[in-house]
Amino acid sequence: MELLIPGLLLVAFMVWASTRIKKNAAAAFDAETIETDEFVIQKPEGFLHNLNGDPKFIFEAYSKEYSKANDKLRVGTATITKIAGKKMDEVANGILQDANAADDETQMIGDYRYRIITSNKKENDVETEVSYKLVEKNGSIYKLEITALDDAANGQWVETFFDSFRIK
Numbered sequence: 001m002e003l004l005i006p007g008l009l010l011v012a013f014m015v016w017a018s019t020r021i022k023k024n025a026a027a028a029f030d031a032e033t034i035e036t037d038e039f040v041i042q043k044p045e046g047f048l049h050n051l052n053g054d055p056k057f058i059f060e061a062y063s064k065e066y067s068k069a070n071d072k073l074r075v076g077t078a079t080i081t082k083i084a085g086k087k088m089d090e091v092a093n094g095i096l097q098d099a100n101a102a103d104d105e106t107q108m109i110g111d112y113r114y115r116i117i118t119s120n121k122k123e124n125d126v127e128t129e130v131s132y133k134l135v136e137k138n139g140s141i142y143k144l145e146i147t148a149l150d151d152a153a154n155g156q157w158v159e160t161f162f163d164s165f166r167i168k
Contacts, residue, residue: 028048028049029045029046029047029048029064030045031043031044031045031160032049033164034049034059036058036059036168037168038058038082038142038167038168039058039059039080039142039165039166039167039168040164040165040166040168041059041078041080041144041161041164041165041166042160042161042163042164043061043078043160043161044156044157044160044161045157046063046064046065046157047061047062047063047064047076047078047157048061048062048063048064049061050062056081057079057080057081058080058081058082058142059078059079059080060077060078060079060080061077061078061079061161062074062076062077062078063075063076063077063157067126067149069125069126069149070124070125070126072124073124073126073149074149075148075149075155076146076147076148076149076155076157076158077146077147078144078145078146078147078161079144079145080142080143080144080145080165081142081143081145082140082141082142082143083140083141083142083143084139084140085139085140086141087136087141088113088115088134088135088136088141091134091141091143092104092115092117092132092134095117095119095132096117104116104117109166110166112135112136112137112167113135113136114133114134114135115132115133115134115135116131116132116133116134117131117132117134118130118131118132119131119132126149127149128147128148128149129147129148129158130145130146130147130148131145131146131148131158131162132144132145132146133162133165135167137167142167144161144162144165146158146161146162
């Protein structure tokens with residue numbers, strides 16, 4: 001009998017902790033606005049902002065879902081890279097040479113000129129659409145790269161990332 005009460009308390013605590021962990025894990029995939037000193041971007045629902053990911057990215061997010069064609073590939077990823085010491089045309093020309101580019105356009109948003117490039121690639125036998133949004137500020141290029149696998153190319157999330165990305 002003397003072990004029953006501590007045992008019940010332990011089980012109650014474990015149920016409470018498990019529920020809390022599940023709730024917090026689910027909340028990580030909710031939509032949110034990511035704002036730093038350098039940029040603002042809207043992370044859509046179903047994506048996780050990887051805080052301690054690859055150090056070459058100043059922002060990294062990936063989808064909760066995996067591809068139907070290859071269960072090792074995420075349906076979508078979004079990264080922002082800061083490239084110092086290069087001009088926008090130099091970075092854009094590098095992308096255009098490496099990729100089968102479909103679109104190349106520029107647009108003014110506020111005081112900054114953004115360059116947009118869309119290309120198609122094949123990754124592990126899965127067709128992907130890769131979209132780039134480049135902007136130059138203070139001698140650095142900020143490159144947003146969104147990869148959408150073939151089974152997710154029509155996702156609204158691509159537009160959410162792309163349209164919300166702004167440099168400060």
